[in-house]
Amino acid sequence: MKKWFVLLLTILMIVSCVGTSAESNNDISATLDVALAADMAPDSVTEWVRMFNDEYPNIKLNVTLVDASNYTATFEPLVAADAMPDVMAVAPHDYYRNLAEKGYLLDCGEMDGWDRQVDFVQDAFTSESGLRFGVSNGVSTMVLFYNEDHFAQAGITELPTCWEEFIECCEKLKTAGFAPMAVAGAGSNNLAHSFMGFGIAYEVYGSGYDKNWVANNMTGEYDYDVDAWKRVLDRLVYLRDKGYFQKGYESADLYEVLRILASGEASMSIQQTSQAGNIFLDDGVNLNCMAVPWNYRGQPNVAISWACDGVGLGRNANNEKNLEAAKIFFEFVTYENAWVYQNMVGGLSPFKTMEDMPKAIVDNRVQSAWESNAQMEQSGLPAQSFSAPVYAQVRNFVQEVTLGLAEPDMIGEYLNAAQMEYATTLK
Template sequence: MRRIKFACLLSGLICTMFLGACHSRDAASVATSAPARTSITALVWAPDWPEEMLRIAADFSKQNPDVHVDVQFMVGNSVEENIKPRIAAGTVPDLVSVNPNAYAAELADQGILADLSHTAAWQRMLEPLKRDWTSHRGKGFGISGGVATTMIYYNRDMFAKAGITAPPANFDEFLQDCAKLKRAGLTPVVWNGGFPNMLGNGPFSSGFANNVVAREPDWRNKMADGSLDLNTPEVADIFTKMALIPARGYVQPNYMSTGYDEGMRLFKEGKVAMAFQGNWAAGPMLHGNAFPVGLFIPPWNARGEKVVPVLGSETGFAVCETRNKAAAMRFLEFIAAKGFSVLQAKRHNISPFQHGAGTAVSDPEIVDYTNAVSRYAVTASPYYSTLPSNTIELLHELMQDVLLKKMTPRQAAQRLDASVKNEAKMHYK
């Protein structure tokens, strides 16, 4: 009887072991047949569209189950200040936001950023923009996030209440309109003192356009070789105008602590009459307001002189030379195709691509504005693609110090000039 029980137990054990072995072989077979999943990091500048970026990454992974995207958002005041520590630490992401400037171009020539000139996204990008994204050695180092231009959005009802019948055509008229708005009990314009990136895109870029670019056609080459003189009354005037607006009481209270989102909120809530912004913010700036909104070119020109608008490439995307480069390239192509329409749903920006972007939407006002400024004989680039990267970081401090009266406009011009010349000395060949 014991032998029978033992035999049964032994038989059951053998069956169990056999089934376990079969299960292990099946599991191993499944594991072998399942594709390996690659995880890529995307370091992205998205101060006004983080949810859209997360959705793009999720949509991409659904359609590409072999790739997971770890989205990391940049913080602070510039793209460059986020990239530099990663490069120094040797922890570059697989995909990264970049600006079309000399710093990013140099990263491409150093072999840190991959050449994108073979991609479908590059081939579809507008020809004038490709020049912005081509390095000294001919590498296509980035794909533009859009056609960037800056303007002043204004509350038409507030202008009517103050008796202003047309937007100002020069800086003197701008000051006169600010005075009219203030007399009507209204706050004329929002000043983003707590977010110097917007000061750079707004009053600095427009000031540089009208005080430097308008006077020196070869400004870009001269800045690169260190021969452009920025220690001038004209450059000091850029900072003077920036400080003059709050000095006359034409801005909101506590303007030095006003950040990006708060500045937009103040305009949308009808608490200020005007706001410097880019066309990248057209979606939220033009829609959902209780008042009609208009646009005009920032009139930072002197009376009798033709205004110089700001027009160029928006912050875009690059792929780093990592082991995950192939997967990151696929994600880049997705952003520039299906993903772009997701961005457009909120931003309503101008597509940088020749053949559109699916269901991309651009507001007629923005299209008309961009078409109008593109016809100007002289236009200037946004400050983030104009200045050397180290100078961009310095400029943020200079603008805030001038607004806080820690530095004079003349001193700011001197330091800006010294920084640009020092960068040229280190990098110009």
């Protein structure tokens, strides 16, 4: 699978100068700056543009494809210039809530897709003052993707339900000649979602140390230099040192991991269900997914589920003349044709009923995993649960631990300094 970097794709649409009826939508003319995430399904943007061009030939789109793991690289210069895109990728975390509070994003609560979103998704895309700054691309949950044929060949007849059984599976797979786990040593965001996420879910949340860690760590006064947080990555180190990661994991990014898993070069990987479209390939190997068994025997499961990134409306000097056209494109991708993205990523709709996205194709394996995880207690997705400066250090820390450049008990050295930086923004 190709790796997509931030790139600028300017799509010129041929505009007819002949007057037409309102029914053909040619009565609206504008040039829009659009910045959409391209990581999981870049072809969805291409398809949306093609479809939009057919229906609205007088609206020209200047489209930037954005790396979702580093939105700030694209948007910070635009913030400084007070020139946000007309329609732009947004995410339900601290960085965008701050943009909304500072007036860089417009309220989209009157758009068709907003009210159709499930309640927790609406909450995720609402700023502190109540500005509704985005419509989500979907909902997702972290699962363990696994190769059913590898399990059978390794003599694994029952799926693991706890950490101890998971380790037994890893050992059987390794003994049978398989690489038990596909790990993105070069993908800090993916490492944070998986190993950091579940380490927190069980050592901080599940242990009872801090059931409200998501809210508490956003106060600016949180201390990560405590035993519970120091244990968060112990199991990552254990798995690495037991030799359960694939060869070359140190340099593998997310896209290489997805390829390895889908081709059968490794047996398991912890990924979000919104990657199912890149994993459950029609011509791929026999894969399935299940809850991540990170719980110790007798300990209840904890899941990580969330509202995916979405699309918002940016404030800029051209809003007065372009806002009507921007809303048309916004509705086109977030509601009327949101199924294009959903079907490519193999994910789940953010809407309350399937009637709101009738063309969506839902994989039963993904739906089953979502329903199973929905019954569990929920911890926070790291990308959405830390302040921006702390999360930057979370990514740095988990990657350095994975590569043996730092130890799990050094977490306070990495995160507390970033927390102090964040605290200065709250004064």
